[in-house]
Amino acid sequence: MLLIGYGNPGRGDDGLGPAFSESMAARGLPELEVDTDYQLFAEHALAVSAHDLVVFVDAEIGRQESFSFTELEPGSPEILGSHSFTPETVLALSATLYGASPRSFILGITGYDFGDVKEGLSEKAAANLAEAEAFFLKWLQEQTSEKEAAHA
Amino acid sequence: MAEPRMIEISPVTRVEGHGKVTIHLDGENNVEEARLHIVEFRGFERFIRGRLMWEVPVIVQRLCGICPVSHHLAAAKAMDMIAGVDQLTPTGEKMRRLMHYGQVMQSHVLHFFHLAAPDLLFGFGAPAEKRNIFEVIKEKPELGKRAVLMRKYGQEIIEATAGKKIHGTGAVPGGINRNLSIQQRDHFLGSIDEMIEWALDAVKIARDYTLEHEDLVAEFGSFPSNYMSLVREGDGALDLYHGNLRALSSTGDMIFDQMPYTRYHELIVEDVRSWSYMKFPFITELGPEAGWYRVGPLARMNTASFIDTPLAEVAHKDLKAVTGGSPNNSTLANHWARMIEVLHCVEKIRELLNDPDLQGTDLIAKGDRREEGIGVIEAPRGNLIHHYRVDEHDQVTYCNLIVSTTHNNEGMNRAVKDVAVKHLSGHETITEGMLNHVEVAIRAYDPCLSCATHALGQMPLQVELFGADGGLVDSRTQSI
Numbered sequence: 084m085l086l087i088g089y090g091n092p093g094r095g096d097d098g099l100g101p102a103f104s105e106s107m108a109a110r111g112l113p114e115l116e117v118d119t120d121y122q123l124f125a126e127h128a129l130a131v132s133a134h135d136l137v138v139f140v141d142a143e144i145g146r147q148e149s150f151s152f153t154e155l156e157p158g159s160p161e162i163l164g165s166h167s168f169t170p171e172t173v174l175a176l177s178a179t180l181y182g183a184s185p186r187s188f189i190l191g192i193t194g195y196d197f198g199d200v201k202e203g204l205s206e207k208a209a210a211n212l213a214e215a216e217a218f219f220l221k222w223l224q225e226q227t228s229e230k231e232a233a234h235a
Numbered sequence: 236m237a238e239p240r241m242i243e244i245s246p247v248t249r250v251e252g253h254g255k256v257t258i259h260l261d262g263e264n265n266v267e268e269a270r271l272h273i274v275e276f277r278g279f280e281r282f283i284r285g286r287l288m289w290e291v292p293v294i295v296q297r298l299c300g301i302c303p304v305s306h307h308l309a310a311a312k313a314m315d316m317i318a319g320v321d322q323l324t325p326t327g328e329k330m331r332r333l334m335h336y337g338q339v340m341q342s343h344v345l346h347f348f349h350l351a352a353p354d355l356l357f358g359f360g361a362p363a364e365k366r367n368i369f370e371v372i373k374e375k376p377e378l379g380k381r382a383v384l385m386r387k388y389g390q391e392i393i394e395a396t397a398g399k400k401i402h403g404t405g406a407v408p409g410g411i412n413r414n415l416s417i418q419q420r421d422h423f424l425g426s427i428d429e430m431i432e433w434a435l436d437a438v439k440i441a442r443d444y445t446l447e448h449e450d451l452v453a454e455f456g457s458f459p460s461n462y463m464s465l466v467r468e469g470d471g472a473l474d475l476y477h478g479n480l481r482a483l484s485s486t487g488d489m490i491f492d493q494m495p496y497t498r499y500h501e502l503i504v505e506d507v508r509s510w511s512y513m514k515f516p517f518i519t520e521l522g523p524e525a526g527w528y529r530v531g532p533l534a535r536m537n538t539a540s541f542i543d544t545p546l547a548e549v550a551h552k553d554l555k556a557v558t559g560g561s562p563n564n565s566t567l568a569n570h571w572a573r574m575i576e577v578l579h580c581v582e583k584i585r586e587l588l589n590d591p592d593l594q595g596t597d598l599i600a601k602g603d604r605r606e607e608g609i610g611v612i613e614a615p616r617g618n619l620i621h622h623y624r625v626d627e628h629d630q631v632t633y634c635n636l637i638v639s640t641t642h643n644n645e646g647m648n649r650a651v652k653d654v655a656v657k658h659l660s661g662h663e664t665i666t667e668g669m670l671n672h673v674e675v676a677i678r679a680y681d682p683c684l685s686c687a688t689h690a691l692g693q694m695p696l697q698v699e700l701f702g703a704d705g706g707l708v709d710s711r712t713q714s715i
Binding site: 091093094101119120121124126128129175201202 | 373382384386401
């Protein structure tokens with residue numbers, strides 16, 4: 084399984100994605116490959132294509148809930164329009180270039196403070212991060228159990 | 236007089252960060268004014284003040300997710316000066332150069348194959364659903380795979396030299412904190428010939444496009460301007476990492492040459508305009524009207540006396556021949572120039588990988604401490620200036636940055652207006668394809684409007700169309 088946390092830690096709560104992935108990397112969880120980047124790029128499609136399960140983690144704006152967890156489908160081409168890619172376009176590129184369409188999710192952690200150049204998460208965002216981590220670890224455990232049951 | 240009309244407007248896509256184009260029409264549907272507004276990052280000077288000089292090269296990477304290595308190296312060069320180091324050790328300089336060439340290569344590849352190729356392959360006015368990388372891959376699948384692998388190669392070089400993919404720590408005041416292992420060297424050498432072959436093919440694609448569309452390239456957003464870049468000390472060769480400043484006029488007359496970049500604040504002035512947050516730099520001795528200039532790949536092809544890698548120099552001569560050796564003023568020729576620089580970077584990477592200095596252990600030079608430092612580098616998008624002062628406690632007290640997109644501000648605005656007037660004026664119906672022409676002109680500069688957040692749900696790009704009465708006719712934004 085591949086986990087990609089992305090965002091700019093120098094922009095307040097935009098650093099939620101990297102904070103999440105670095106936290107998971109520090110745990111050294113087996114069967115979890117962790118990547119951290121500022122943004123998504125084309126080469127992430129190559130990494131995605133080599134896994135059967137992928138979770139993207141990004142900061143999210145404007146939600147009431149502390150986080151959201153949504154299954155993704157490869158995106159339509161018109162949403163590709165930047166130096167940085169969306170998770171959907173990374174998936175579409177993986178499918179188009181390498182014929183690989185792993186099951187994928189986006190974990191959006193709600194942030195509030197994106198305005199200035201500054202390090203560190205806001206208090207509310209840090210609390211959301213903790214909730215998202217707890218959710219993800221539980222979900223990961225379920226995935227592992229399901230996989231083990233399937234192989235039994 | 237005709238009434239203002241509601242017109243569907245596409246967003247400025249494939250440009251990074253927060254930007255807005257405003258187009259004003261008169262009653263006869265002629266474009267009166269067209270401007271590109273860039274929401275420049277602010278607050279960085281406050282953020283950096285009080286930081287220790289040693290941490291600055293790492294912190295500045297948080298400015299931008301697109302070209303963090305450029306900021307890392309420009310800040311490190313400024314801190315070299317403060318550390319009293321005017322000459323790095325061979326290993327220090329060569330490791331930094333390797334990092335820089337990896338960065339420029341992967342940045343240019345992303346722009347050309349993923350952002351510009353759809354326009355070049357299918358035409359500026361092609362349907363929006365056709366103008367994307369997926370359609371390019373359908374036509375040329377191998378090209379898409381090569382682009383990904385070239386990007387990956389450049390990113391791996393950055394990781395090997397900077398230590399990490401993000402917030403690398405490789406360059407430190409006075410040098411570098413690691414060398415390249417034999418194992419790493421052999422890994423990169425293993426595919427370097429393939430990279431060179433692909434870079435040569437990329438140059439051919441860009442060259443053929445430029446020559447096959449000679450009339451379009453000659454008129455599209457093209458206008459005379461001054462050009463500025465670093466060139467190598469002494470012989471004026473292309474040098475992306477270090478050198479002195481050279482500025483040329485649109486006809487090739489030297490405005491200044493071999494000027495130490497520590498004098499940048501004497502050579503250029505940052506002008507302010509009421510309608511834009513971003514400054515408009517100009518060459519001091521020419522004044523604001525005549526002194527604006529362009530930077531970037533094409534500017535560097537114009538200013539450089541030659542390129543010191545053989546394959547790229549052949550391509551450079553080829554490009555220069557189009558204009559008889561004079562500066563090339565065609566905005567779209569930037570694509571060709573960009574691919575020549577990819578070839579140059581890959582040649583330089585090969586040269587460095589075969590240099591045993593990369594395995595040296597003398598990594599950091601020392602000198603007598605100074606209070607002020609200026610670092611300048613040729614980033615993928617053009618000249619990048621970092622300027623700092625520190626106090627006796629090594630804490631930053633002053634910071635000034637001039638990024639490539641700021642240098643190109645006037646040029647991009649002129650390109651936007653030129654294309655808007657030529658392609659939008661007088662039309663009863665303005666189509667999405669027509670508006671894409673304006674975007675193509677902006678994209679040719681590969682502006683990094685980044686230094687912005689990229690959280691889900693943001694809508695950083697906006698185009699606004701104003702009617703004859705000054706009222707907003709239409710506006711559209713897009714999340715990226």
